[in-house]
Amino acid sequence: MTARTQASSYNFAYLDEQTKRMIRRAILKAIAIPGYQVPFASREMPMPYGWGTGGVQVTAAILGPDDVLKVIDQGADDTTNAVSIRKFFERVADVETTTRTVDATIIQTRHRIPETPLREGQVLVYQVPIPEPLRFLEPRETETRKMHALEEYGLMHVKLYEDIARNGHIATTYAYPVKVEGRYVMDPSPTPKFDNPKMHMSEALQLFGAGREKRIYALPPHTEVVSLDFEDHPFEVQRFDKPCALCGGGQVYLDEVVLDDRGGRMFVCSDTDHCESRRAEGLRGELLGEVAQ
Amino acid sequence: MYVSVKGGEAAIDNAHRLLADRRRGDRSVPALTLDQIAEQLVLGVDRVMSEGSLYDRRLAALAIKQARGDLIEAIFLVRAYRTTLPRFGFAEPVDTGAMLVERRISACYKDLPGGQLLGPTFDYTHRLLDEALDGDPEVEPGETREGATEPVSRIADILGGEGLIEEEISGNDEPDDINQTPLEFPLSRAMRLQSLARGDEGFLLALGYSTQRGYARSHPFAGEIRIGEVEVEVFMPELGFAVPVGRVQLTECQMVNQFKGSAKVPPQFTRGYGLVFGQSERKAMAMALCDRALRAGELGEDIVAPAQDQEFVISHCDNVQATGFVEHLKLPHHVDFQAELGLVRTMRTQFEQAESAMENKEAAE
Numbered sequence: 001m002t003a004r005t006q007a008s009s010y011n012f013a014y015l016d017e018q019t020k021r022m023i024r025r026a027i028l029k030a031i032a033i034p035g036y037q038v039p040f041a042s043r044e045m046p047m048p049y050g051w052g053t054g055g056v057q058v059t060a061a062i063l064g065p066d067d068v069l070k071v072i073d074q075g076a077d078d079t080t081n082a083v084s085i086r087k088f089f090e091r092v093a094d095v096e097t098t099t100r101t102v103d104a105t106i107i108q109t110r111h112r113i114p115e116t117p118l119r120e121g122q123v124l125v126y127q128v129p130i131p132e133p134l135r136f137l138e139p140r141e142t143e144t145r146k147m148h149a150l151e152e153y154g155l156m157h158v159k160l161y162e163d164i165a166r167n168g169h170i171a172t173t174y175a176y177p178v179k180v181e182g183r184y185v186m187d188p189s190p191t192p193k194f195d196n197p198k199m200h201m202s203e204a205l206q207l208f209g210a211g212r213e214k215r216i217y218a219l220p221p222h223t224e225v226v227s228l229d230f231e232d233h234p235f236e237v238q239r240f241d242k243p244c245a246l247c248g249g250g251q252v253y254l255d256e257v258v259l260d261d262r263g264g265r266m267f268v269c270s271d272t273d274h275c276e277s278r279r280a281e282g283l284r285g286e287l288l289g290e291v292a293q
Numbered sequence: 294m295y296v297s298v299k300g301g302e303a304a305i306d307n308a309h310r311l312l313a314d315r316r317r318g319d320r321s322v323p324a325l326t327l328d329q330i331a332e333q334l335v336l337g338v339d340r341v342m343s344e345g346s347l348y349d350r351r352l353a354a355l356a357i358k359q360a361r362g363d364l365i366e367a368i369f370l371v372r373a374y375r376t377t378l379p380r381f382g383f384a385e386p387v388d389t390g391a392m393l394v395e396r397r398i399s400a401c402y403k404d405l406p407g408g409q410l411l412g413p414t415f416d417y418t419h420r421l422l423d424e425a426l427d428g429d430p431e432v433e434p435g436e437t438r439e440g441a442t443e444p445v446s447r448i449a450d451i452l453g454g455e456g457l458i459e460e461e462i463s464g465n466d467e468p469d470d471i472n473q474t475p476l477e478f479p480l481s482r483a484m485r486l487q488s489l490a491r492g493d494e495g496f497l498l499a500l501g502y503s504t505q506r507g508y509a510r511s512h513p514f515a516g517e518i519r520i521g522e523v524e525v526e527v528f529m530p531e532l533g534f535a536v537p538v539g540r541v542q543l544t545e546c547q548m549v550n551q552f553k554g555s556a557k558v559p560p561q562f563t564r565g566y567g568l569v570f571g572q573s574e575r576k577a578m579a580m581a582l583c584d585r586a587l588r589a590g591e592l593g594e595d596i597v598a599p600a601q602d603q604e605f606v607i608s609h610c611d612n613v614q615a616t617g618f619v620e621h622l623k624l625p626h627h628v629d630f631q632a633e634l635g636l637v638r639t640m641r642t643q644f645e646q647a648e649s650a651m652e653n654k655e656a657a658e
Binding site: 142 | 369472475619625
């Protein structure tokens with residue numbers, strides 16, 4: 001028993017090979033039917049449900065000894081949960097890890113897609129809390145599965161329309177629903193809608209794992225991913241008034257940092273690797289003294 | 294000057310060190326041994342085994358110690374361990390009729406074959422704090438009965454003999470396994486019972502209670518509760534017969550519920566069933582009430598209450614899932630919050646613009 005609890009006696013990447021095979025089968029099915037949620041016999045993991053167990057299982061199932069793993073949460077490599085998951089794989093799989101998007105073969109993420117466009121051969125693994133985009137419109141799984149089967153997505157459009165009628169806007173800012181290859185409506189996981197366009201025709205394979213809800217879904221490379229909208233209210237992403245205060249980068253998603261209790265704010269890149277790479281190239285934002293190019 | 298939020302790694306390491314320190318507490322107080330936990334906090338150990346779905350007293354005791362007495366955390370530790378164990382097969386159905394009974398009561402009969410055996414129960418204690426337990430007072434050994442006794446027949450067999458209770462026919466097929474199959478609703482009763490067996494005691498207790506207060510009333514009688522050890526047997530294809538692999542302590546509850554009949558079947562009582570590891574009567578009874586309530590569809594009853602709704606009950610009864618998702622709200626969500634901030638600000642600007650436009654218009658008029 002004592003020997004068993006030591007990391008060395010666990011199988012490579014924690015899960016036993018039988019479980020990995022089961023997960024890989026679900027992944028293959030998911031790739032074959034883009035946007036379709038494939039049920040799988042999700043396992044308990046040594047981290048809590050809701051903290052990335054789905055993503056961790058997908059990563060564990062596809063990880064090989066030669067992979068280079070990057071883990072981000074909120075776009076950053078140094079957020080606590082990203083640190084914890086990265087350490088987990090260092091311990092149970094002994095793989096090389098990196099914070100550099102370009103060097104990674106597998107990137108596990110929570111809530112963001114890296115700013116640097118992904119390339120062929122990379123895999124982006126999303127941690128998904130609620131895989132069902134219709135869940136908040138219809139709580140019953142039996143109903144929502146039927147709605148997907150019949151391609152009955154009217155309810156979603158009604159919801160978006162009601163947003164516009166009430167607020168003048170579609171009031172969904174993250175987990176903004178998308179339609180995949182003109183067939184399945186899919187939840188992009190709670191990434192800000194800013195990241196939705198990055199999913200479209202991505203060169204990388206995108207895998208989504210929901211541990212507690214026991215679902216896996218996927219977007220193979222070069223898949224059409226369209227955010228739902230209306231002709232007179234086209235889909236729009238968030239825009240920021242200022243560039244990043246550290247690297248001067250624009251067209252990126254920014255975190256708002258509260259500087260003091262007198263309303264002082266600054267905005268910095270949510271993607272820490274993107275920000276650091278730019279600064280390494282000598283680019284500077286206003287806070288670091290130089291004006292961005 | 295803003296310093297980028299670095300140091301997550303050091304912060305985690307330090308938090309773990311502090312946790313280990315707090316877990317140990319005052320070093321002048323002797324450390325708990327696993328034997329002490331397994332022997333003297335046995336009902337906590339039973340709960341961890343039962344909801345952790347792993348029959349191992351030592352590991353359950355270890356989990357309780359590591360979790361600083363937080364039983365849900367301990368259950369989680371045990372589950373995360375059991376999930377790594379290989380599955381080598383499934384046991385034959387255990388025969389609770391052949392149980393070595395330590396406690397057995399029925400509320401349906403004054404006396405019945407095998408008798409009413411109170412066993413080690415809190416039931417008739419007066420809940421007065423016993424200051425003597427601050428020390429280690431001498432405790433007399435319990436009275437036990439030696440030798441062969443009459444068989445302790447199960448209530449279902451007693452009522453079943455007269456055809457007064459519905460018969461349950463067991464299949465010989467490999468049972469469904471919630472560890473192997475993703476949940477797909479509607480679930481078979483076997484899948485529901487497996488989920489309930491590892492379901493949170495508090496959640497099932499509240500749901501069972503709700504059925505007693507009119508939310509899916511089922512007129513239950515505690516037909517029988519029995520606690521004791523049974524032999525677990527596994528069929529060995531190489532040998533051609535089943536061999537015992539060990540003994541487990543179980544609590545079984547047979548609820549006898551309001552009768553049902555139809556044009557074809559004469560009226561008979563229906564059943565709700567609870568079975569859990571260790572001594573855990575509250576959980577077994579709550580489970581039996583929930584099982585009965587969840588059979589509403591099969592028994593042609595209207596589904597009107599939460600306890601009858603299998604998607605509601607089964608999807609939310611697992612405390613490892615529930616605690617994980619509730620507590621994940623502690624993780625950073627600032628990226629999504631930023632998106633919401635942006636929208637609220639835009640909407641406020643538009644609101645102010647509309648208001649000032651209105652004021653200007655009024656002023657002009």
